[in-house]
């Protein structure tokens with residue numbers, strides 16, 4: 001029978017999956033056998049959805065042994081048994097009725113309560129986080145040295161907000177097994193079964209496609225590209241890296257830093273020093289924000305968070321040097337920067353729950369406040385063709 005290249009490819013993938021299972025996953029022998037049975041029963045359908053689900057379970061079991069997450073096997077009498085030694089297959093005859101009953105047992109009907117949907121979508125989108133992401137992007141937009149265009153501002157905020165909803169929903173889709181193990185996250189909609197995974201992914205697509213399209217077509221292609229890149233970085237780099245290495249935080253910080261830079265590119269169409277500065281603020285801010293909550297790693301993290309706050313004070317001083325703000329900004333932002341530094345230092349020295357919570361809650365108001373102060377001290381744009389009136393030029397000179 002003629003095999004399409006696609007069939008051959010899936011066969012190759014399937015073969016390597018099988019080899020990996022048999023050679024490298026001895027502890028999952030039973031599961032591996034079931035996977036091999038699937039192939040033997042229907043070789044034309046080598047890499048199926050069930051194989052992918054199996055691989056996802058492997059990702060859960062192998063990469064986080066601390067969670068003790070295991071794929072629980074259902075022993076159904078209708079399954080075929082495989083003896084790998086002599087490669088003989090003992091088949092059981094399955095009637096149509098038995099097959100239907102078996103398939104029925106594998107499906108659980110989910111009733112979606114329509115009245116719950118707004119709350120479910122808000123949780124999938126991590127709405128408070130998305131709100132702060134949009135605020136940071138709005139700050140990037142407002143700080144750009146171009147005339148303010150309210151329509152462009154609205155469209156870019158909407159697009160960035162939608163992209164953030166997508167990233168957060170896909171992140172939750174991947175993290176159900178982990179979220180179900182933590183008090184903080186165990187009530188998320190996918191963990192509670194309020195919506196199906198397909199529903200969550202559909203919601204993500206329903207936000208992501210118009211979001212990225214809006215950024216690309218109605219704002220500019222650079223901002224659209226950065227939006228798509230950020231969804232990819234968060235869902236395909238940061239999320240899996242969380243189980244593998246503490247270096248995930250460096251990637252996560254880039255994800256958080258991109259929205260203000262996107263705000264800047266939305267307004268100007270290019271990535272300038274100002275975009276990097278605005279991204280830099282977010283990059284430094286995130287370390288004390290989340291390090292305070294990473295309890296098990298608090299010794300290393302508290303030191304990192306404290307250092308990053310010093311970086312934030314440095315960046316506030318750099319803002320007037322780069323002509324983004326006036327010199328008033330580093331002066332008036334100093335009290336809140338010193339306050340968060342004090343809390344970060346206290347957390348570094350004490351490392352207890354109370355100092356951690358204080359630092360975390362301070363981070364939540366410190367960022368909008370810092371961005372607002374930067375905006376109030378935005379360097380006025382000078383039109384080179386228009387001579388400034390003497391009084392205004394004196395005021396400008398004093399301000400800068």
Ligand code: HEM
Pocket residue numbers: 128129132133136184249251252253255256257286289290293364
């Ligand atoms: C690597 C980056 C980040 C990590 C690891 C992180 C981690 C966390 C964690 C663990 C919480 C939950 C705290 C709790 O429930 O007690 C949280 C809350 C929050 N984060 Fe982040 N965060 C990061 C970046 C950001 C960014 C970039 C923003 C927005 C600009 C942000 C905004 C928020 C907000 C608003 C909350 C409070 C949400 C709520 O109470 O529902 N975070 N973050």
Ligand SMILES: CC(C)=CCC/C(C)=C/CC/C(C)=C/COP(=O)(O)OP(=O)(O)O
Pocket residue numbers: 129133160161163164167168171227230231234238252253255256259
């Ligand atoms: C434009 C665009 C695509 C913006 C995306 C912005 C975004 C999603 C920022 C989140 C940054 C981040 C690493 C949060 C922690 O997630 P976590 O998975 O550690 O948090 P959790 O444990 O609460 O799930």
